[in-house]
Each structure stands twice: as C-alpha cells, then as structure tokens.
Amino acid sequence: xxxxxxxxxxxxxxxxxxxxxxxxxxxxxxxxxxxxxxxxxxxxxxxxxxxxxxxxxxxxxxxxxxxxxxxxxxxxxxxxxxxxxxxxxxxxxxxxxxxxxxxxxxxxxxxxxxxxxxxxxxxxxxxxxxxxxxxxxxxxxxxxxxxxxxxxxxxxxxxxxxxxxxxxxxxxxxxxxxxxx
Numbered sequence: 001x002x003x004x005x006x007x008x009x010x011x012x013x014x015x016x017x018x019x020x021x022x023x024x025x026x027x028x029x030x031x032x033x034x035x036x037x038x039x040x041x042x043x044x045x046x047x048x049x050x051x052x053x054x055x056x057x058x059x060x061x062x063x064x065x066x067x068x069x070x071x072x073x074x075x076x077x078x079x080x081x082x083x084x085x086x087x088x089x090x091x092x093x094x095x096x097x098x099x100x101x102x103x104x105x106x107x108x109x110x111x112x113x114x115x116x117x118x119x120x121x122x123x124x125x126x127x128x129x130x131x132x133x134x135x136x137x138x139x140x141x142x143x144x145x146x147x148x149x150x151x152x153x154x155x156x157x158x159x160x161x162x163x164x165x166x167x168x169x170x171x172x173x174x175x176x177x178x179x180x181x
Contacts, residue, residue: 005043005051013075014083091127094141104163105137116154
C-alpha cells in the first residue's frame with residue numbers, strides 16, 4: 001500500500017531531529033527522501049502544501065514563521081502519536097530476510113498508568129507482535145526504535161524492556177505464526 005503525502009510528511013518529521021524541519025516559503029520545498037518513494041511517485045509542491053495544511057488543521061503539526069523567511073514545521077504531541085502509529089503499522093508489513101533473532105518486549109507498568117500500558121499493548125498487537133504472556137510479546141524483525149520512541153513519548157522507559165534473543169522455546173510454533181522458515 002502506498003503512503004499518502006500526509007503519512008510521508010508525518011513519517012519524515014518523526015525521523016527528523018527534534019520532530020521538525022523548516023523550509024523557505026518563497027523558494028518552496030523539495031526534499032528527495034520525502035517526495036521520492038520506492039514506487040517512484042513524486043509529490044508536487046501543491047500536494048505537499050495541501051498535506052501540511054491538512055496536518056495543521058488536524059493539529060498534527062505546528063507552523064512557525066521565523067525571521068529568516070523560513071517556516072518551521074514541527075510535530076505536536078498528537079502528531080508524534082500519529083506518526084508512531086504509522087511506524088507501528090509499517091512494522092506489521094515488515095517482511096523480508098529474517099536475521100534469526102527474536103525481539104522480546106517485556107513490561108510491568110503500574111495500574112496508575114494503565115492508559116500507557118493499554119496503549120503499548122494495543123500497538124504491539126496492531127503491529128503483529130505475538131503475545132507470549134500477558135506482558136511479554138515477541139517479534140522477529142527489528143523494532144527497537146519504535147519501542148524506544150513509544151516508551152519515551154509515554155514516559156514508560158523504566159517499565160519496558162526490550163531484549164534480542166537467538167532462540168526461544170517453542171520457536172517452531174512461533175515461526176509458523178510469523179510464516180518464517
């Protein structure tokens with residue numbers, strides 16, 4: 001499935017330093033990695049500006065004019081969450097050569113921050129992680145950045161652990177779940 005301009009902008013911002021970038025209003029913007037996809041589809045300036053306008057209206061980005069004539073575009077907290085959701089959705093589609101390592105996500109999040117625990121569990125399931133136990137999930141592909149960014153955004157760093165393991169018991173069953181050889 002090809003990403004829309006809005007998804008591309010959000011993902012680009014989430015991968016940028018401090019979740020933002022700027023451009024000159026008079027010269028326009030053309031960022032190769034933002035507008036050039038694997039399907040060779042390029043987005044034009046009008047599509048980009050409409051995408052930014054839509055993201056601003058949805059309160060996913062904030063715009064700020066600076067004295068140099070540039071406009072800073074940055075993700076809002078809501079935008080960071082949306083971009084993270086998109087990155088977790090990408091994990092679900094992660095296929096390719098498996099490196100033979102398992103990624104295990106362990107968490108013990110207190111009841112007082114149940115919303116964070118539920119949000120993590122929801123995203124792990126949505127991304128295709130397999131639930132080994134109530135608070136232990138497994139995934140065959142690299143997901144460290146998404147897990148780290150999520151725990152940082154929701155301030156759960158001290159409750160969530162990520163491990164990379166060469167083997168787990170019952171791995172043949174888990175390989176079948178992920179359709180691995």
